[in-house]
Amino acid sequence: MSAAALDLVVNGESRRIPGPATLAALLDHLGLDPRTVVVEHNRAIVRRPNLGLTPLASGDTIELVHFVGGG
């Protein structure tokens, strides 16, 4: 375990990623295209242009959502 590893909760699950990292780096780590998801970081929405400017810290909670079929 790297000293800089970040322990996050992403979509309700614990995830450890190498740190330091931004939200953009997290999406990249997860193989997600930022254009296809909406990101909530500690209950605040982060707009696409700010994903690379938002650093992550251990304990952060991230929600990654998109549209699915529904009525």
Place this chain on the structure above:
Amino acid sequence: MQGDTPFSIAGRTFRSRLMVGTGKYRTNAEMTSAIEASGAEIVTVAVRRVDLDRGNTESVLHHLDPARYFLLANTAGCYTADDAVRYARLAREAGFNAFVKLEVIGDQESLLPDTDGLIRATRTLAAEGFTVLAYTNDDLITALRLEQAGAAAVMPLASPIGSGLGLLNPYSIRTIKRRLAVPVIVDAGVGTASDACLTMEQGVDGILMNTALAEAEDSVGMARAMGLAVEAGRIAFLSGRMPRREVAMPSSPTRGLLS
């Protein structure tokens, strides 16, 4: 028949009075074909977590051209006003529009709305510039309160979500339509084409349905039938039905009969 007025919500005009959901279809291909056959322009979608473990993080937008359909995000699955507001904000951030089909559910079994939470969430979202289409029950007072709270359209149910029981209270729906200035769109409960036609004959502005198409044996066939039924019901409403009579009236002349 008098000419129809365009179907518009918050100043935006839509080409069909039928709105359809995208849930519960057996395949994405069937969904796409059914939506096309329905003639609907407004199509609802839900906001959910990306499934990170499945490797397949496909959104419904892979199967629906956002240039062709108007995406209406819902807050289905929300049981508090705060949750619904949170989902609505996330949906708006996807960048398509500021419309939201607001649901605040009060009970898991009936999926009937929590009308208090619904009115509060409507007020919050309307103040934030959302165009709120509020899913509600068929209660006039709640409908009036939603309009006061800033709803751009009020969506009373025909019968509970996914029940297919059809229009249970035509009188309530007519009353809501008569009393509200904003569009009234019946949402939920329609099961087959005659339900849709009867609902439109009450004079409402439109219908939203999902399960009736997705669970029909032939979704595409049912979608076409629903499109026709919505149109037929609308024209019948505008044309003014004959009075109901308790006695028969002959259609052929009573004079000139042979002696």
